[in-house]
Amino acid sequence: MKVLILGGTAWLGHEVGRRAIKRGHAVTCVARGKSGRVPAGAAFIRADRDEENGLGAVAGISWGAVVxxxxxxxxxxxxxxxxxxxxxxxxxxxxxxxxxxxLGQDEDAPLLAPLAADVMETMEDYGQAKAACEQAVLAQFGPRRSMIVRAGLIGGPGDTSGRTGYWPLRFGRPASDDGTVLVPDAPLLPVQIIDVRDLAVWLVHGCEEGLGGVFNAMGETHPFGEHIAVARKVAGHEGPIATAGASWLQRRGVQEWAGPKSLPLWLADSQWQGMNARSNLRAKAAGLKLRPLAETLADTLDWERRAGAGRIRSAGLTMREEAALLAELAALRA
Known part of the structure; x- marks a missing residue:
């Protein structure tokens, strides 16, 4: 099959291309070429999709699937x-x-109003922009020839955001001399991650099998406490854990979810917790296979260690920030 990947040089697109080539498909990647290289064996066409005729070089070809x-x-x-x-x-x-x-919403849940503009100016419009993209695909190709994949948090090796690598890496390299690691006191908070490799394999499967419709491509939901326990295990951590409540952390400027001075995957606001507890039953019925969380976190830890301490991470506490918080927490409880 001729597969056209609009992208292919960054994380997910590159993995999709690699998997498609492994399956014997002829893959062409169209990108500006600024995010990296295309997978070995893929053809590369440099183009800028922001231009009116940016896809002119591939417009006259009949493709089995476009990703x-x-x-x-x-x-x-x-x-x-x-x-x-x-x-x-x-x-x-x-x-x-x-x-x-x-919690537990499926693909029939209401969407945000589609963004009318062609360009998403800020991340505040991200959800509406994706809704608008879906609308355009369905309007042109219809539900049978469209596969709309609403992905959850994508994790695994190569996750430069640090959201899936932070916890196993921190348990493998604590900020304190006695091995204590700071964890939010939110053991029942839902966490849902899909491994990039599982998502890529299933996207290629969808191309091959002609899947149509809308799917939640999400991992299994685990309580935050279980996620932490798995991260500790893959890192071999045997030191203490210091828990802190939401209000204490927020008063000290610790952020939720991601970004600088954050505790990744933590969400204090219940109005956002459903994003990590969506139904993935339709996708699994259509062939999505999910590897164990321990495998994802262990492989991400290996990747983080290979990336080295010099890599700039956009999520989590620095060693100095966590050490200061742990010292303050210990003094408070003394």
Whole structure:
């Protein structure tokens, strides 16, 4: 099958291309070429999708499947207008849902209003932009020839955000001399991660099997306490854990979820906790296979260690920040 990947040089697109080539497909990647190299064995066409005729070089070819991970509605609107394909696979996001609070929602839950503009200016519009991209794909290709994949948090080796690597890495290298690690006191908080490798394999499977419709591509939901226990185990951590409540952490400027001075995956606001507890039953029924959480975290830890201490991580506490918080917590409890 001729597979066109709109991208292919960054994390997920590269993994999809690699898996498709391994399955014997002829893969072409269209990208600006600024995020890295395409997978070995893939053809590469340099193009800028922000241009009106940016996909002109591939518009006259008949593709078995197109895989698109864009977040910009204009890019997707032009792609579905110009490309000739049997199937269009669009990787959307759970952020497209209107309500992130309820647990267990499936694909029929309401979406945000689609972004009218062609360009998403800020991440505040991310969910609406993805909804607009979905709308464009479905309008052109219809539900049978479209595979809309609303991904959850993607993790695994190569996760430069640090969200899946932070905990096993920190348990493997504590900030304190006695091995204590600071953990939010939120043992029942839902956490849901899909391994990038599992997602890529299933996207290729969808191209091969002609899957159509809308799917939540999400991992299994685990309580935060269980996630922490697995991270400790893969890192071989036997030191103490110091827990702190949400209000204590927030008063000291510790952020939720991701970003600088954060405790990754932690969410104090219940109105967002449903984003990590969505139903993945439809995707699993359509062939999505998920590896154990321990395998994802162990492999991510190996990747983090290979990446080295010099890599800039965009999520988590620095060693100095955590040591200061642990010292303050210990003094308070003395």
């Amino acid at each position: 698109d991970v864009s977040r910009q509605p204009g890019q997707v609107r032009r792609a579905v207008r110009d490309l000739n394909a049997v199937r269009y696979v669009f990787v959307s996001s759970g952020s497209a849902y209107a309500d992130q609070g309820p």
